[in-house]
Amino acid sequence: MAGSPVVAELDLGGSGKQVGRLRVPLSRDDSGWGTQLVPIVVLANGSGPTVLLTAGNHGDEYEGQVALLDLARSLRPEEVRGRVILLPAMHYPACAAGKRLSPIDGRDFNRCFPGDPFGSFAQVLAHYVDSALLPLCDMQMDLHSGGTGMDILPSAVGHALDDPDMMTRTLAMADAFGAPITLVLREVNAGPTLLASAERRGIVALSSELGGGGRLHPENLAITKRGARNVLRHAGVLEGAPEVGPYGPSRRMTVPDMGHYVFAPVDGIWEAADPLGTDVTAGAPAGRLHRTEDPGADPIPLTYAATGLLWCVRFAGRVKAGDPVAVIARDL
Incomplete structure (x- = not known):
């Protein structure tokens, strides 16, 4: 080059x-x-x-x-x-x-x-x-x-x-x-x-x-x-x-892998269930995604797929489909 x-x-x-x-x-x-x-x-x-x-x-x-x-x-x-x-x-x-x-x-x-x-x-x-x-x-x-x-x-x-x-x-x-x-x-x-x-x-x-x-x-x-x-x-x-x-x-x-991420499936406003630094468990609620374009629909609940420390959270409220809203870390 x-x-x-x-x-x-x-x-x-x-x-x-x-x-x-x-x-x-x-x-x-x-x-x-x-x-x-x-x-x-x-x-x-x-x-x-x-x-x-x-x-x-x-x-x-x-x-x-x-x-x-x-x-x-x-x-x-x-x-x-x-x-x-x-x-x-x-x-x-x-x-x-x-x-x-x-x-x-x-x-x-x-x-x-x-x-x-x-x-x-x-x-x-x-x-x-x-x-x-x-x-x-x-x-x-x-x-x-x-x-x-x-x-x-x-x-x-x-x-x-x-x-x-x-x-x-x-x-x-x-x-x-x-x-x-x-x-x-x-x-x-x-x-x-x-x-x-x-x-x-x-x-x-x-x-x-x-x-x-x-x-x-x-x-x-x-x-x-x-x-x-x-x-x-x-x-x-x-x-x-x-x-x-x-x-x-x-x-x-x-x-260790993408299973420790939580991704938004659609556009919306993210409401997190836990503050940064919380110890979380697989299957527990991670939060809810609110869809402003569909006011009659319930928020979409998302869950953690891994157990560990809530290392990273979405700060901006508005998210797009595919954005990570939470990342879980575990001890090495």
């Missing part, structure tokens, strides 16, 4: 602290040579591993964006052994708009990997991250939350991997991040994600889910800030051992 048309306006191999931009081509009716600027921060000092921390993959997920902005301001080059690359608003157009999908090309950036240098904006940017940044990395973490649609218990998230050594190293990184939950997930359409792209390159990598509801929750932000520094400590980029949160060691859990 051809090289990337994206230009980094800093030296990825340089020392010290650099704050710059990625210049992504974006031709418009009124600007044929237009570009979109994506903020990037690089801190490097001496020899050591490279860690890439990203946030703003989806623009309506805020804990990671604010945590990496804080890290970009506070981290000093002399603290670093190796290199830290920060993309606090990776999918910048979506971040500026506060939206999950790109306001430029309508794409979900986290379903564009490994990208295409000849594609639309999101595909071009994904190709640059995959082809120019990931090959530099020893570890990578992409900070997510539930956005405007979902609310999720704060978790470090890894995929279920066939390689036992990589699975062990991934779980060790997740334990170091120190969220209340470490989740091994089989997610819907995982292949085109940044996490899967890093895994294909043999990089120890994590995602996360750190709240949601389209808001910035102070407790979840504290977890995210501590976790980002913990990953750098775990990698050996920062000195010291990872800090343990006030809730103790991370609880290892899994969502």
Whole structure:
């Protein structure tokens, strides 16, 4: 595949602290040579591993964006052994708009990997991250939350991997991040994600889910800030051992299959039976789906198909057929 048309306006191999931009081509009716600027921060000092921390993959997920902005301001080059690359608003157009999908090309950036240098904006940017940044990395973490649609218990998230050594190293990184939950997930359409792209390159990598509801929750932000520094400590980029949160060691859990999801069968308004974090039982009521277009019909009852912890719930009231309204995790 051809090289990337994206230009980094800093030296990825340089020392010290650099704050710059990625210049992504974006031709418009009124600007044929237009570009979109994506903020990037690089801190490097001496020899050591490279860690890439990203946030703003989806623009309506805020804990990671604010945590990496804080890290970009506070981290000093002399603290670093190796290199830290920060993309606090990776999918910048979506971040500026506060939206999950790109306001430029309508794409979900986290379903564009490994990208295409000849594609639309999101595909071009994904190709640059995959082809120019990931090959530099020893570890990578992409900070997510539930956005405007979902609310999720704060978790470090890894995929279920066939390689036992990589699975062990991934779980060790997740334990170091120190969220209340470490989740091994089989997610819907995982292949085109940044996490899967890093895994294909043999990089120890994590995602996360750190709240949601389209808001910035102070407790979840504290977890995210501590976790980002913990990953750098775990990698050996920062000195010291990872800090343990006030809730103790991370609880290892899994969502092993689609049977642990509850999906809406039709459009409607979702009325959940239980709050996030409830222990639920297979066969128990999950909630009811109200159909405004049929006022004479009873709400549609839905039940849980699995027993475990209510790890993720629908936050937005209105749902469409096929939307997940609940996800159940069980202990790993």
